[in-house]
Amino acid sequence: MTQSVIAQKNFTLHLRDGNNKEPLIGAYVLTKDKSFVSDENGICKFQIDKFPTKLNISYIGYDDLTYTLTNQSDESILIDLSPKATTLDLITVTGSKYEQNIATSPVSIDIIKADIVSSTNTLKADVILNKIPGVQVIDGQANIRGGSGFSYGAGSRVMLLIDDIPALQPDAGFPNWGDIPIENLSQIEILKGAASTLYGSAALNGIINYRTAYAKSNPETHASAAFTVFDSPKDMQKKWWGDTLRYSTNASFVHKEKYGKLDFVGSGFYTKLEGFNQFTNESRGRGNINLRYRFSEKFILGLNTIANFSKSNSFFIWGGPVSKAMQAFPGTVSDKKARRLYLDPTMTYNDNFGNSHKLLSRWTSIKNDNNTNQSNYSKNGYIEYQYQRKFAQLNLNTTSGVVWSGNKTESQILGDTIFSGRSFAWYLQADKKFFEKLIVNGGIRFEHNQQVSPINFMGTQSPKVKQEGRWVSRFSINYELHKYTNFRASWGQGYRFPTLTERFVTTTFGSFSIFSNPFLGSEFGWSAETGLKQGFKLAAFKGFIDVSGFVSAYENMIEFTFVSDVNHLGFQPQNVGNTQIFGTEISVIGQVAIGKVDINILTGYTYLDPKYKNWDTDEAIRNSVSGDENVLKYRSKHQFKSDTEAKYKKYKLGLSYQRVSHVINVDRAFESVPPINFDVFGIKEYRHANNKGYSIVDVRIGVDFSKVSLTGIVSNVFNTEYTLRPALMEAPRNFTLRADFKI
Secondary structure (H helix, E strand, C coil), rough: CCCCEEEEEEEEEEEECCCCCCCCCCEEEECCEEEEEEECCEEEEEEEECCCCEEEECCEEEEEEEEEEEECCEEEEEEEEEEECHHHHCCCCCCCCEEEEEEHCCCEEEEEHHHHHHHHCCCCCCCHHHHHCEEEECCEEEECCCCCCCCCCCCCCCEECCCCCCCCCCCEECHHHHHHCCCHEEEEEEEEEHHHHHHHHCCEEEEEEEEEECCCCCCEEEEEEEEEECCCCCCCCCCCCCEEEEEEEEEEEEEEEEEEEEEEEEEEEEEEEECCCCCCCCEEEEEEEEEEEEEEEEEEEEEEEEEEEEEEEEECEECCCCCCCCCCCCCEEEEEEEEEEEEEEEEEEEEEEEEEEEEEEEEEEEEEECCCCCCCCEEEEEEEEEEEEECCCCCCCCEEEEEEEEEEEHHHCCCCCEEEEEEEEEEEEEEECCCCCCCCCEEEEEEEEEECCEEECEEEEECCCCEEEEEEEEEEEEEECCCCEEEEECCCCCCCCHHHHHHCCEEECCCCEEECCCCCCHHHHHHHHEEEEEEEECCCCCEEEEEEEEEEECCCEEEEEEECCCCEEEEEEEEEEEEEEEEEEEEEEEEECCCCCCEEEEEEEEEEEEEEEECCCCHHHHHHEECCCCCCCCCCEEEEEEEEEECCCCCEEEEEEEEECCCCCCEEECEEEEECCCCCHHHHHHHHHHCCEEEEEEEEEEEECCCCCEEEEECCCCCCCECCCCCCCCCCCCCEEEEEEEH
């Protein structure tokens, strides 16, 4: 094509939402060699001296648009962008650290939108995850496709992110779900499989990324209040509270507004629980402020803060499987006060050559006071510089960065000793599109971890400095067979350096103790997947069917293992050898229109075959599990989950169903307590009588008025009795009334 060269000509684009005509702030406009960004009024001004020139216009959540400028074009141009349609165009950033359609992602990613959180009155951010196929949270420990079991509050293999920044408590590797401001949620992105290349240690099994919402053009204020009452258990022998009321109540608000170049979001949350399990009460308050200041649309500074204060108690193990099932075993109750503060300064700069520079950082201060000699105090820092370059002519995106994190911890469970740690990493990832259909993704990362500890720890000699460097890599492809039909294949390595708590924990709970293991080694592994995502855009149905097969393998997997010798009687973190998990998964997410009724569907089935590789040759492993079958502890082989919501005018009706098969193996010591080898806690008795798994049904009904929405929820409709981990009962049937207000 011939290009003419004339004197520079000024252009002004007015970019708007095609539906509500609101200005689009921060939309990208790219030419062959320059990039521009729209301001707070949706206006983008620039000069062009070569014609014709193609403008590639993009904005997250909207269809991309190509517009051609000629020397006869108007100098002021109004452009409306079309919002992406429903579930076929969900956008994610977690898989590659830049926005992409979920269909073109080379790895398995599920997305939860904010409306289901309010519809189900989710109080803690982990509860909603149980709606995702292949995801299970056991006593606060996230497990994706069987990659984790139950590890007593230490050493997560799933990385938790809040706004793309790691949020695991560094000393224990444990997620503090109550810190996440779900009242101001944009969406949750769940990546399944090893992701250490982009996110480092602890991303061995996957990623859970909670992304908060920002202010839009018009101010918004929302508030909510809810009250929940717990019913009596089906077996009345277990009810211990007589005629008193066991309940929870919660309230929240969020306000979003733009003040010139400043974007402001403020939210607050409070909840009080009088638990159905004895000594499981909580009062918690949380505040969150998100600020973004646009010096220009290319240079943005941000500052997000979270403050979370709570007072709670809990017990580790029940008093017995029948009448004492919801009461505490003597000596296992703990009272805790917690204060956790987050401060997240960020910077984004987009230069004139298509380069994006980001500075992400987080400072946290954590204080947990516990009456059972388990208090801990830690201060943690994280900083990441990220550089992205889009080569539009080459269909190539590159992302690279350097990361530093450090922590200082003093904890009673770590012998009242001060420990410190730090890590450094460098990563590079490239995404290249071929023939407009094939996306090839590759990445590498080098990470170096270090922990500093006493040479003599409670009588055990150990290295003063434990350090280790490791390279990891990933490779994946996504091929568009037809429109809305994408085949993907991926392989990625994972790596996890043991946490301070895993190496040095020393504490007791009831009849059990946990002992330190300063010589604990790192876990290393890989995961691979092939999958087909088929999109449908028919008259009545829009959505995806996703089918995948996957395998994960771990070397030197860390598990808390029962030990019994002259000096120890209890659990100790150990490298138990190599493991392998095969599995398949099928899921459906979509929307169906039947007349005037719109139905949203999220459903899926996951099958797992999790095994110890050295089961036949390692007697210690066989003796550590409760059964005779080679199955990793605390895993269910079968999971089926479904959530359906129908909307008709101002009414909505939702139905949720979960079916989870029996956990075949737990720690043998729970069922046969050494040294007497007797079922002291009745765990074996209970598991033998309840060995068919469990099914849970929840129902919700709501009505939306102009400014108020009311929702009634019945959870565990059939009052099913079940446990997720030994000796801790889950909630009986409960009733919730929730009101949401637009102010």
